[in-house]
Amino acid sequence: MDSSTIIATEAALEAGLYPKRPVAIVRGEGARLWDADGRMFLDCVGGQGAANLGHSHPAIVAAIQQQASSLISCPEIFHNDQRAAYLSALTAALPFPARVFLCNSGAEAVEASLKFARLLTGRTRIVAAMRGFHGRTMGALSATWEPKYREPFAPLVPDFQHVPFDDVEALGEAVNSDTAAVLLEPVQGEGGVRPASPGYLALVRRICDESGALLLVDEVQTGFGRTGKLFAIEHSRATDGCGSSARTAWPATASHARHHFWWRATGVCRCAGRPSRHANRRTAAPGRRKRRMAAGTAAGAQGSVDSRGARGGPAGGH
Numbered sequence: 001m002d003s004s005t006i007i008a009t010e011a012a013l014e015a016g017l018y019p020k021r022p023v024a025i026v027r028g029e030g031a032r033l034w035d036a037d038g039r040m041f042l043d044c045v046g047g048q049g050a051a052n053l054g055h056s057h058p059a060i061v062a063a064i065q066q067q068a069s070s071l072i073s074c075p076e077i078f079h080n081d082q083r084a085a086y087l088s089a090l091t092a093a094l095p096f097p098a099r100v101f102l103c104n105s106g107a108e109a110v111e112a113s114l115k116f117a118r119l120l121t122g123r124t125r126i127v128a129a130m131r132g133f134h135g136r137t138m139g140a141l142s143a144t145w146e147p148k149y150r151e152p153f154a155p156l157v158p159d160f161q162h163v164p165f166d167d168v169e170a171l172g173e174a175v176n177s178d179t180a181a182v183l184l185e186p187v188q189g190e191g192g193v194r195p196a197s198p199g200y201l202a203l204v205r206r207i208c209d210e211s212g213a214l215l216l217v218d219e220v221q222t223g224f225g226r227t228g229k230l231f232a233i234e235h236s237r238a239t240d241g242c243g244s245s246a247r248t249a250w251p252a253t254a255s256h257a258r259h260h261f262w263w264r265a266t267g268v269c270r271c272a273g274r275p276s277r278h279a280n281r282r283t284a285a286p287g288r289r290k291r292r293m294a295a296g297t298a299a300g301a302q303g304s305v306d307s308r309g310a311r312g313g314p315a316g317g318h
C-alpha cells in the first residue's frame with residue numbers, strides 16, 4: 001500500500017479518536033523512520049514514551065523471534081520462564097523492594113494502582129494534580145485534570161480532587177485521614193513538561209505518611225531513563241514505599257513489597273502473560289544494578305489455583 005491508500009483506509013475505517021499527521025510510517029531503525037513512499041524521518045516521538053530503545057534493535061528482534069517460535073502466550077494462571085526472568089530483572093532495577101503487576105498500557109497501570117490504593121487503605125479519596133494526565137480509562141480519566149478529556153464522559157468516578165501541582169501547602173490541606181492516595185507525575189508531561197521542584201516529592205511523601213495515604217507515582221512518561229535516572233523518583237527521597245507505574249516499553253505497576261497482599265485486586269489480564277512480550281522486555285531490561293530483590297516470587301505464588309486463576313481474590317478481567 002502506498003501512503004495515500006493507507007491514509008485513506010485509516011480515515012475511512014478507524015474510530016477517528018486521534019488527530020493524525022498525514023504520514024504513513026511503515027519501518028523504523030534506531031531513531032529513524034520511513035514512510036510508505038520511502039521518505040526518511042528522524043523519530044522525535046519515540047512511540048510517545050514507549051520506544052525509548054529505538055526501532056528494531058537486532059537483539060530485541062532476535063528475542064521476539066526466538067520466543068515466538070517457542071511459545072506465543074502463557075496466561076497468568078500458569079508460571080512461565082520468561083515472566084520469572086523478566087520480573088527478576090525488573091524488581092532488581094526498581095528503587096524499592098517490589099511486587100509487580102504486568103499489564104498492557106499506562107492507563108491500565110494507573111487504574112491498577114488506584115485499585116490497589118482502595119484495597120490497601122479501605123479509603124476512596126484520591127488527590128491528583130491540576131494539569132496532570134494519567135490516561136483515558138474511567139479511573140485514570142477521573143485523575144486526569146484537563147476538562148476537554150473529562151467532560152464528555154461525566155459523571156466520572158467520584159472522590160477525586162485536584163490541587164495545584166508543586167504546591168506543598170495545597171496538597172497538605174487536601175490530604176487527610178480519608179485520603180486513599182496521592183497520584184502524581186514527577187514531571188508533568190501532557191501538562192507542558194513541568195518538573196516538580198526539588199524536594200516536592202519528599203514532602204508529599206511525608207504528608208502521605210502522616211495521614212496513612214499511599215503515594216502513587218505515575219512514571220509512564222518519566223520512567224526508564226528519561227530524566228537521567230532509571231526512575232524520576234530516584235532524584236528525590238520519596239522512593240520508600242511508593243507505588244509506581246511505567247509504560248516505557250513495558251507497562252507495569254510496581255507496589256512496595258510490604259503491601260504483599262496487593263495481588264487480590266488485580267483480577268486476570270490475558271495479554272499480560274504473553275511470554276513473547278517478556279522476552280522482548282527482558283532483552284531490553286535495564287540494570288545489572290545492585291538492588292534489593294523483591295522477597296519471594298511473582299505475586300500470588302502461594303496458595304492454590306482454581307480454573308479461573310483465582311487465588312482467593314476476585315477473578316475476572318479488568
Ligand SMILES: Cc1ncc(COP(=O)(O)O)c(C=O)c1O
Pocket residue numbers: 048105106107108110133134135136185189190218219220221247
Ligand atoms: C503520565 C501519563 N500517564 C498515563 C498515560 C496513559 O498511558 P497509555 O496511553 O499507555 O494508556 C500517559 C499517556 O501518555 C501519560 O503521559
